[in-house]
Amino acid sequence: MKIIGPDYLVFGVDDVDACTQYMTDYGLKPIDVTDKGGRLEALDGTGVVIRHRDDPSLPRAMETGTMLRETVYGVADEASLQALEQELSKDRTVTRGSDGVLRCQDDMGFALGFQITTRRALDLPSERVNAPGDQPQRPANELGCTNDLPALPRSLSHVVYFVPDFAKAEAFYKRIGFVCTDRFVGVGPFLRPGGTLDHHTLFLIQTPPFMKGIEHFTFHMGGPTEVMTAGYRFVAKGYESFWGPGRHQLGSNWFWYFNSPLGCHVEYDADMDLHDDNWTAREAPLGADASQYFLFEHRPKWAPGGPGPAQQH
Ligand SMILES: [Fe+2]
Numbered sequence: 055m056k057i058i059g060p061d062y063l064v065f066g067v068d069d070v071d072a073c074t075q076y077m078t079d080y081g082l083k084p085i086d087v088t089d090k091g092g093r094l095e096a097l098d099g100t101g102v103v104i105r106h107r108d109d110p111s112l113p114r115a116m117e118t119g120t121m122l123r124e125t126v127y128g129v130a131d132e133a134s135l136q137a138l139e140q141e142l143s144k145d146r147t148v149t150r151g152s153d154g155v156l157r158c159q160d161d162m163g164f165a166l167g168f169q170i171t172t173r174r175a176l177d178l179p180s181e182r183v184n185a186p187g188d189q190p191q192r193p194a195n196e197l198g199c200t201n202d203l204p205a206l207p208r209s210l211s212h213v214v215y216f217v218p219d220f221a222k223a224e225a226f227y228k229r230i231g232f233v234c235t236d237r238f239v240g241v242g243p244f245l246r247p248g249g250t251l252d253h254h255t256l257f258l259i260q261t262p263p264f265m266k267g268i269e270h271f272t273f274h275m276g277g278p279t280e281v282m283t284a285g286y287r288f289v290a291k292g293y294e295s296f297w298g299p300g301r302h303q304l305g306s307n308w309f310w311y312f313n314s315p316l317g318c319h320v321e322y323d324a325d326m327d328l329h330d331d332n333w334t335a336r337e338a339p340l341g342a343d344a345s346q347y348f349l350f351e352h353r354p355k356w357a358p359g360g361p362g363p364a365q366q367h
Contacts, residue, residue: 055137055231056130056249058171060210061100062093063271064124065316066107066115072315073104079291080312080320081207081273081284096273098173100128100210104316113157113165120267121317125164125213126155128171130249138168138230161226162217162266176208181277181324198279205283207273211307211323212255214270217242218263227256235329236304238340244304251328253305270311272321278308281322285310288322289352300349304338309346 067073070091078084082094082101090109095101105112105123113123129135139156142148148158155167182191182198192198217223220242224234231248242258259269275281278301285299296319298310307326314320338344 055141055247056134057138057168057231057247057255058128058130058173058249059100059247059252059255060125060213060271061128061169061171061173062103062126062210063122063213063268064103064105064112064126065121066105066109066112066123067091067121067316068107069315070104070106076293076314076316076320077102077104079293080288081205096207096209097178098176098209100173100273102271116163116267118264118266119317122268123165124157124167126167126169127247128173129168130171132170134249135168135170141229160223162215162219162223164215173209178208178276181279199283203280203283205275205280205287207284207322208276209274211252211272211274211326212257213268214257214259216261216265216267216269217258218261218266220258220260223258232256233331234335235333236336236338238304238344239337241340243335246329251330253307253327253329268318270319270321272309272323274326275322275324277324281308281310281324284322285312286352288312295352298349299352300346302346303344304336 070089074084074087074091074094077094082096084092084094086092087094091104091106093101093103107115115123135156139148142158146158148156150156155169157167160166184190184192224243227245232245234243235246235253237243242260244254245256246252246254275284282299289295294313296311296313299308301308305326307323309321309323311319311321
């Protein structure tokens with residue numbers, strides 16, 4: 055079952071205009087957005103769908119306040135879809151819609167979809183770094199950063215769920231090929247599906263049942279400079295930084311989280327570790343020291359200088 059990762063997330067929100075503006079300012083491209091919402095995409099075609107919470111086309115709302123209505127995964131091939139259908143229909147209702155999406159619910163009640171991935175292959179350089187001791191990654195006269203650096207989200211990276219029973223939730227995802235790459239003890243696992251090497255496309259956090267829902271989602275950027283640049287521009291547009299910028303320990307991903315009108319946090323991330331089946335999962339207690347190597351705080355721009363030359367009399 056080669057699940058690659060989430061292709062798109064579907065939200066039912068209170069303020070459609072605020073949410074589509076937010077995701078546009080974040081860097082996604084509106085595709086078919088009207089006053090009723092629509093789809094916004096990253097460079098590879100992964101993205102989010104925003105609708106009003108009363109829109110009848112949405113999957114039903116969870117019993118909690120979460121605005122997430124559906125997580126639709128991209129899979130590598132038809133054989134993976136068929137394997138998923140066979141496994142999941144053992145103990146739950148599975149449907150295949152006219153859009154080709156296989157749909158069901160996980161064991162926590164999250165609505166899931168699976169489709170042959172619609173993401174486009176990207177051919178873009180990652181951030182290039184020069185350092186003594188290594189061959190130059192960026193040749194002479196190629197600038198490392200410019201004021202017009204695009205810094206656009208490239209691909210939907212991961213989603214994080216608050217769940218009331220992480221062990222039960224984890225057991226479900228293991229049935230469909232996810233493996234635990236690392237774990238916060240007593241809190242939940244980082245999960246990597248079978249079709250990607252990314253450290254995680256799903257992270258589970260145990261919470262009381264009333265909190266069940268999405269905690270955050272994020273898109274991969276081209277490198278740490280793009281995380282800083284996009285985050286800086288997002289702050290300048292008036293959005294509120296929640297956590298970051300910094301660099302996580304488990305996954306090594308650079309991060310910067312923001313508050314959003316989607317009822318969850320939205321993150322920029324970059325340079326996540328890759329793992330294969332030779333990796334042995336680590337365990338760590340959840341706490342500030344285990345959650346990041348370092349954490350910065352956004353500051354307004356500044357330059358050194360004095361009061362200027364003394365007046366001559
Ligand atoms: Fe994250």
